[in-house]
Amino acid sequence: MASLDPSLKASEAxxxxxEVKPRDWAKIGLITTAVLYLTLILFIPALNVFVQAxxxxxxxFLANLTEPAFQNxxxxxxxxxAIAVPVNTIFGLCAAWVIARKRFRGRALVISILxxxxxxxxxxAGLMIVLLYxxxxxxxxxxxxxDIKIIFALPGMVLATAFVTLPFxxxxxxxxxxxxxxxxEEAAQTLGANNWQIFWRVTLxxxxxxxxxxxxxxxxxxxxxxxAISVVSGNIASKTQTLPLFVEESYxxxxxxxxxxxxxxxxxxxxxxxxxxxxxxxxxxxxxxxEDT
Amino acid sequence: MSATSSDSNPxxxxxxxVTARLPWIWILPTAYLFFMxxxxxxxxxxxxxxxxxxxxxxxxxxxxxxxxxxxxFSTALVTAFINGVFGLLIAWVLVRxxxxxxxxxxxxxxxxxxxxxxxxxxxxxxxYSENGWIGSLFAPLGIKLxxxxxxxxIAMLLISLPFxxxxxxxxLTDLEREIEEAAWCLGASKFQTFWRVLLPPIMxxxxxxxxxxxxxxxxxxxxxxxxxxxxxxxxxIAPVLVFQRLEQxxxxxxxxxxxxxxxxxxxxxxxxxLLQAWGRRYG
Numbered sequence: 001m002a003s004l005d006p007s008l009k010a011s012e013a014x015x016x017x018x019e020v021k022p023r024d025w026a027k028i029g030l031i032t033t034a035v036l037y038l039t040l041i042l043f044i045p046a047l048n049v050f051v052q053a054x055x056x057x058x059x060x061f062l063a064n065l066t067e068p069a070f071q072n073x074x075x076x077x078x079x080x081x082a083i084a085v086p087v088n089t090i091f092g093l094c095a096a097w098v099i100a101r102k103r104f105r106g107r108a109l110v111i112s113i114l115x116x117x118x119x120x121x122x123x124x125a126g127l128m129i130v131l132l133y134x135x136x137x138x139x140x141x142x143x144x145x146x147d148i149k150i151i152f153a154l155p156g157m158v159l160a161t162a163f164v165t166l167p168f169x170x171x172x173x174x175x176x177x178x179x180x181x182x183x184x185e186e187a188a189q190t191l192g193a194n195n196w197q198i199f200w201r202v203t204l205x206x207x208x209x210x211x212x213x214x215x216x217x218x219x220x221x222x223x224x225x226x227x228a229i230s231v232v233s234g235n236i237a238s239k240t241q242t243l244p245l246f247v248e249e250s251y252x253x254x255x256x257x258x259x260x261x262x263x264x265x266x267x268x269x270x271x272x273x274x275x276x277x278x279x280x281x282x283x284x285x286x287x288x289x290x291e292d293t
Numbered sequence: 294m295s296a297t298s299s300d301s302n303p304x305x306x307x308x309x310x311v312t313a314r315l316p317w318i319w320i321l322p323t324a325y326l327f328f329m330x331x332x333x334x335x336x337x338x339x340x341x342x343x344x345x346x347x348x349x350x351x352x353x354x355x356x357x358x359x360x361x362x363x364x365x366f367s368t369a370l371v372t373a374f375i376n377g378v379f380g381l382l383i384a385w386v387l388v389r390x391x392x393x394x395x396x397x398x399x400x401x402x403x404x405x406x407x408x409x410x411x412x413x414x415x416x417x418x419x420x421y422s423e424n425g426w427i428g429s430l431f432a433p434l435g436i437k438l439x440x441x442x443x444x445x446x447i448a449m450l451l452i453s454l455p456f457x458x459x460x461x462x463x464x465l466t467d468l469e470r471e472i473e474e475a476a477w478c479l480g481a482s483k484f485q486t487f488w489r490v491l492l493p494p495i496m497x498x499x500x501x502x503x504x505x506x507x508x509x510x511x512x513x514x515x516x517x518x519x520x521x522x523x524x525x526x527x528x529x530i531a532p533v534l535v536f537q538r539l540e541q542x543x544x545x546x547x548x549x550x551x552x553x554x555x556x557x558x559x560x561x562x563x564x565x566x567l568l569q570a571w572g573r574r575y576g
Contacts, residue, residue, distance in 0.1 A: 031386050034386040037383070038383065041447070041450050042401065042402075042404060042451060042454065044427060045413070045416040045451065046401075049416045091325045094321050095326070097318060098319060116562065120554075120558045121513070121532045121535075122512065122514050123512075123532040123535050123536050123554075124554050127535060127551045128337045128551075129333060130539065131548065132332060132333055137336070163333070223409070224407075225409070227514035227536075230514075230536070231536060243409075244515070248411045259415055263411075263416070269407075270407035270409070271404075273407045274400055274404060274407055277400075278400050
């Protein structure tokens, strides 16, 4: 708080002198401090990704994009997201419906348990999956007998991704469902709609923005996950390497340029995610205003 | 879930019967949670318990592990409080003042949530290295930022930045300005107004944000592993130690230290829930 003191005292002196200007100085001081901190920690590092990626022009950047190892990493990243995101969306919808619509014993506990993947270290998450499906794991002998490879292969990476992205959809949809209430659903039921009709025609349209918001966050994390996937994948180039793993591996091999070429794509994904997030937030806000008036 | 097992037998049997007749919308999420969350957690804890208390203790408190905890928790704690102060400031500025690019800055605060951690580590390692934009400013002073504990701290600052801002922002928005004006009219100084009137209602939200940031920083792996030199007794954090143990096929080492980290994460989760409950009572 030390940085706040001088400006506060300045404005204090100002209020007795009945001047407006020094009050503005406090405001400017606070804004400058906040922006300076963000610049050092966030803006400069973010900007650096784009500067480094295109430091040698667009040509070398495009050349890096045609490397087979890179293209395999992109493909794998999309495949994993394409499996983990829908699975967690369906789970999230069901879990949210049960938690928001039903009263049962241990409901508060279940809501807290949903948060476990957010608080557990990604490395520990990966370790858990290795201990279950790895060679010496619980299911290891069974999997080996049936020649199913999970660790150091795609299924393990999907499991790790699904673990770390498990809560997003449920967490976004639960509050929307709770706020929505059951009036419309009950009305539809009285008018003879079956459960599917109620879901598709009444519930889903009302929760669609919250649901999309959850899917967006799930996808961003799924495509960007590093720690958990790193543990279960073995990081085999062209085989079990996703884009975030490719970034780290290239950097470790002193191929900084290819690292930044991949990093800039992931940074763009992050920016697109934030823009879509802002649009979705505005959509829900507009809806709230409409309902108020 | 286990609450029913302590009940009398007929109720237990009744519960089993109910489970069998549950609709799919109950069974699907329960089964998914069981396989995805419950089973892996139990696997880790059981595997750790097979080591026996004496061996568990000796692995969990080996000098290299103790030093990794020291680096992890001290850095995470300090950075959580630094982000507590600056998060409060950023939230205040975003709620109370109008200035150019405010909307963009507000949206950009979430960037650490959306940016993959390995990208964050990569760019921090460049910017804060001796030849980097910011690191080169400190190099003449003899301060090395990247590949030291400073690098670990900077990575933790970046990835836990949004928590306090996002927990405090809604509370500040709801706070009525009249209360501050009343305090001011009654003769309170600016500092007293901040300390006695503004801070108490914000406190539960700020502490929740700090705890969330701390929890995230303790478990962070991707950004730290790139920006630190991962040298034992210097800047090696506990999650990286777990990873290194796994790479060396030392499953007991990885499991025991992983179980310690899991226990701490779960304790932090309980603490965060308590803080949130406190915050709701305030509101």
